[in-house]
Amino acid sequence: MYHPYFRGKQFELLTVRETAKLMAEQNFVPVIEPVKESLGGLEKALKEICDAKGQAIVIVNPYHGDHQENGTGISQLLQQGLFGGAISAGILLRGNINLADAVACHQAHLGHNPTFVHAGFTEQKGLAGYLHNTLPQTRHVFIEEHANTLYRKHFEGSTRILVRDGFKRRKNAEFAKIPVEEFSELHLTFKSDLGMDGFGDFLMVGDVYSEGGGPAYAVAIHLTFIDPDADEVMYIYHFVSITNDTPTDPAGKFGQALQKLILKLNSGTSKLLETSAIKEFRDLHAKGHFPGLGYVKKLSMKHHIETLADYLG
Known part of the structure; x- marks a missing residue:
């Protein structure tokens, strides 16, 4: 049902490991895009998911990070057979992928229950035609910003998941002016209004990828909650440090937040x-x-997953 989208940095993978049992119990299926050259952390996270009898989707052709030129190492990890059928090969369809590439990647990963992740692809009609009679057996994850209603219509009859970025990215100091704001109502509308089989988000990290910023001028703690007094819409708090004029003393700033x-x-x-x-x-x-700061982000991500598990459970 719920598909949190993680970029496979250290603390993202630690979050997956530490919530693997909870996610398995709730039938949550994390989507992981590996971005670091070393795949040791990914392997540990996937083993944790398998031990918990959960499932995950691992992008085999990442757009970001160290594997964007060549995802062979990720494919080889899946081909070792360590994870049984629990791990699906995610085929990321960005604007730089044509139909022939998509088909070739799909063919190469037929043994790993492939999932298509739509994020800017422009040959949706051709892909639906290629899948034809097998379409009902396929799963499609749509990044909402790149896949409107008409786009998604081509894949009616398959398992469809809509991922929305609810995190409005700003400089940390700017969040002080907006201590709380709406995050998403997708957990309420994905099925009834949008006809989807599941939903997802980029947690409170957002879809914008960065290798890691410089020193923080302000420290912010981002925490989501579901508001029973506002139709159970999800909101997000931004607790921001008071000091934000120099890039020093992150510990003191964390204490303020x-x-x-x-x-x-x-x-x-x-x-x-x-x-x-x-x-x-x-x-x-x-x-x-x-x-x-990485640990603080991990706690916020864990809280988000625990909040949705409590609500949906």
Whole structure:
């Protein structure tokens, strides 16, 4: 049902590992686009998913990161047969892929239950024609920004998942002006309004890929919640440090952002689910500990998955 889209950086893969059991229980299927040359972290995450009897989709031809020129290493990892039928080969269809490339990639990965991930492809009619009688047995993930209703119509009868980027990207300091905003209502509308079989998002990281920024002028903690008083739409809080004029003292800035989060939690009006991630934020506050910005992002991603698991479960 829910398909969170991860770029395979260190803390994204750690999030997958730490939530693998929960995702398997809820039939959540993560989509992972490997972006780092070393595939050790990916292999550990996939093993964790298999041990939990879950499923995942792994992009075999990434657009971003170290494998964008050649995804052979990813294909070889799947071909080792370590994961049984739990891991689907994701074929990423960007604007730079033509129909012949898409067909060749599909043929090469027939043994790995391939999934098409549509993200800018322009030969949708030809692909639907190629699949023809097998279309009902195929799965298609549509990145909403690149696949409108007419585009998706070509694949009616297949399993269709719509992924929406609910995170509005800004500089961290700018989030201070918008402490809370709407994130998505796709969890409510994907089936009834849009005729999809599942939905997904880019968590609270967003679809814009970067290798990793420079020093942070401001530190922000992004946390999602479902608002029962607003038709159960999902919103997102941005807890931002007060100091944002120099790129120094990330620990102090994290402490400022965390203090805002704790005050909101203790007010009793936050509507944030008390997830394991929130408990860890409380522990960090009690200890006065800064675990690093990557770890903070991991906690926010875990909270997002735990929130949707609680709602959909």
